[in-house]
Amino acid sequence: MKIYHKKNFAFGLFALFLGALNLVRGALQGFDWHDGALVGPVLLLGGAGVLRSLSPKWSREDKVEEWDERNRLVKLKSRSQAYCISQIAFLAAELVLIAWGKTTGQETLIYVGLGLMAAFFISLVTDFFTWVYYDEHA
Numbered sequence: 001m002k003i004y005h006k007k008n009f010a011f012g013l014f015a016l017f018l019g020a021l022n023l024v025r026g027a028l029q030g031f032d033w034h035d036g037a038l039v040g041p042v043l044l045l046g047g048a049g050v051l052r053s054l055s056p057k058w059s060r061e062d063k064v065e066e067w068d069e070r071n072r073l074v075k076l077k078s079r080s081q082a083y084c085i086s087q088i089a090f091l092a093a094e095l096v097l098i099a100w101g102k103t104t105g106q107e108t109l110i111y112v113g114l115g116l117m118a119a120f121f122i123s124l125v126t127d128f129f130t131w132v133y134y135d136e137h138a
Contacts, residue, residue, distance in 0.1 A: 004059035005052065012049025019043035083123070090120040 003009045019042035026035040052058040065071060094116035101109030 009053035015046030
Protein backbone atom coordinates (compact mmCIF):
# COMPACT_ATOMS: atom_id res chain seq x y z
CA MET A 1 0.00 0.00 0.00
CA LYS A 2 1.55 3.25 -1.16
CA ILE A 3 0.39 6.74 -0.23
CA TYR A 4 0.38 8.94 -3.32
CA HIS A 5 -1.01 12.17 -1.83
CA LYS A 6 0.20 12.68 1.74
CA LYS A 7 -1.84 15.81 2.43
CA ASN A 8 -5.12 14.08 1.52
CA PHE A 9 -4.06 11.04 3.54
CA ALA A 10 -3.34 13.15 6.63
CA PHE A 11 -6.64 14.98 6.24
CA GLY A 12 -8.51 11.71 5.83
CA LEU A 13 -6.93 10.19 8.93
CA PHE A 14 -7.68 13.31 10.94
CA ALA A 15 -11.32 13.31 9.79
CA LEU A 16 -11.64 9.60 10.59
CA PHE A 17 -10.12 10.23 14.04
CA LEU A 18 -12.55 13.10 14.73
CA GLY A 19 -15.50 11.02 13.55
CA ALA A 20 -14.49 8.05 15.69
CA LEU A 21 -13.88 10.30 18.69
CA ASN A 22 -17.32 11.86 18.31
CA LEU A 23 -18.84 8.40 17.86
CA VAL A 24 -17.25 7.20 21.11
CA ARG A 25 -18.34 10.34 22.93
CA GLY A 26 -21.88 9.86 21.64
CA ALA A 27 -21.87 6.22 22.74
CA LEU A 28 -20.76 7.16 26.25
CA GLN A 29 -23.00 10.21 26.75
CA GLY A 30 -26.00 9.22 24.69
CA PHE A 31 -26.23 9.26 20.91
CA ASP A 32 -28.60 11.80 19.37
CA TRP A 33 -29.58 12.31 15.74
CA HIS A 34 -27.48 15.50 15.76
CA ASP A 35 -24.44 13.36 16.50
CA GLY A 36 -25.31 11.03 13.65
CA ALA A 37 -25.72 13.97 11.29
CA LEU A 38 -22.20 15.06 12.20
CA VAL A 39 -20.45 11.69 12.51
CA GLY A 40 -21.72 10.24 9.22
CA PRO A 41 -20.42 12.94 6.86
CA VAL A 42 -17.14 13.30 8.77
CA LEU A 43 -16.45 9.57 8.54
CA LEU A 44 -17.42 9.51 4.84
CA LEU A 45 -15.23 12.52 4.12
CA GLY A 46 -12.29 10.96 5.96
CA GLY A 47 -12.72 7.62 4.23
CA ALA A 48 -12.92 9.29 0.84
CA GLY A 49 -9.76 11.29 1.60
CA VAL A 50 -7.85 8.16 2.56
CA LEU A 51 -9.07 6.24 -0.49
CA ARG A 52 -8.22 9.10 -2.87
CA SER A 53 -4.72 9.34 -1.40
CA LEU A 54 -4.09 5.62 -1.98
CA SER A 55 -5.15 5.64 -5.64
CA PRO A 56 -2.51 6.83 -8.13
CA LYS A 57 -5.12 8.05 -10.62
CA TRP A 58 -7.20 10.02 -8.12
CA SER A 59 -4.09 11.42 -6.42
CA ARG A 60 -2.76 12.65 -9.75
CA GLU A 61 -6.12 14.34 -10.45
CA ASP A 62 -6.07 15.99 -7.01
CA LYS A 63 -2.52 17.26 -7.49
CA VAL A 64 -3.30 18.66 -10.95
CA GLU A 65 -6.39 20.35 -9.54
CA GLU A 66 -4.39 21.71 -6.62
CA TRP A 67 -1.64 23.15 -8.83
CA ASP A 68 -3.95 24.54 -11.53
CA GLU A 69 -3.17 28.24 -12.01
CA ARG A 70 -6.81 29.32 -12.09
CA ASN A 71 -7.58 27.51 -8.85
CA ARG A 72 -4.55 29.08 -7.18
CA LEU A 73 -5.60 32.54 -8.38
CA VAL A 74 -9.17 32.03 -7.11
CA LYS A 75 -7.81 30.85 -3.76
CA LEU A 76 -5.48 33.85 -3.53
CA LYS A 77 -8.26 36.30 -4.39
CA SER A 78 -10.73 34.73 -1.97
CA ARG A 79 -8.22 34.82 0.90
CA SER A 80 -7.40 38.44 0.13
CA GLN A 81 -11.07 39.40 0.10
CA ALA A 82 -11.74 37.45 3.31
CA TYR A 83 -8.86 39.31 4.94
CA CYS A 84 -10.25 42.70 3.91
CA ILE A 85 -13.75 41.79 5.07
CA SER A 86 -12.47 40.55 8.44
CA GLN A 87 -10.51 43.79 8.94
CA ILE A 88 -13.64 45.85 8.28
CA ALA A 89 -15.70 43.59 10.55
CA PHE A 90 -13.15 43.89 13.38
CA LEU A 91 -13.09 47.67 13.07
CA ALA A 92 -16.88 48.02 12.94
CA ALA A 93 -17.47 45.57 15.80
CA GLU A 94 -14.88 47.18 18.05
CA LEU A 95 -16.35 50.64 17.51
CA VAL A 96 -19.91 49.44 18.15
CA LEU A 97 -18.97 47.44 21.25
CA ILE A 98 -16.89 50.21 22.80
CA ALA A 99 -19.61 52.82 22.15
CA TRP A 100 -22.33 50.48 23.42
CA GLY A 101 -20.32 49.62 26.53
CA LYS A 102 -19.63 53.29 27.21
CA THR A 103 -23.28 54.32 26.89
CA THR A 104 -24.65 51.43 28.98
CA GLY A 105 -21.80 51.38 31.49
CA GLN A 106 -20.99 47.70 30.92
CA GLU A 107 -17.26 47.24 31.13
CA THR A 108 -17.29 43.76 29.62
CA LEU A 109 -18.46 45.17 26.27
CA ILE A 110 -15.59 47.64 26.36
CA TYR A 111 -13.12 44.83 27.08
CA VAL A 112 -14.47 42.73 24.21
CA GLY A 113 -14.17 45.79 21.96
CA LEU A 114 -10.58 46.26 23.09
CA GLY A 115 -9.87 42.61 22.28
CA LEU A 116 -11.22 43.14 18.78
CA MET A 117 -9.10 46.28 18.55
CA ALA A 118 -6.05 44.16 19.34
CA ALA A 119 -7.03 41.70 16.60
CA PHE A 120 -7.43 44.60 14.17
CA PHE A 121 -4.02 45.97 15.18
CA ILE A 122 -2.39 42.55 14.69
CA SER A 123 -3.93 42.30 11.22
CA LEU A 124 -2.57 45.76 10.32
CA VAL A 125 0.92 44.88 11.57
CA THR A 126 0.99 41.58 9.68
CA ASP A 127 -0.32 43.36 6.59
CA PHE A 128 2.55 45.85 6.81
CA PHE A 129 5.26 43.23 7.34
CA THR A 130 4.01 40.98 4.56
CA TRP A 131 3.90 44.00 2.24
CA VAL A 132 7.52 44.84 3.13
CA TYR A 133 8.58 41.21 2.60
CA TYR A 134 6.92 40.81 -0.79
CA ASP A 135 8.03 44.27 -1.91
CA GLU A 136 11.66 43.30 -1.35
CA HIS A 137 11.38 39.75 -2.75
CA ALA A 138 9.29 40.43 -5.83
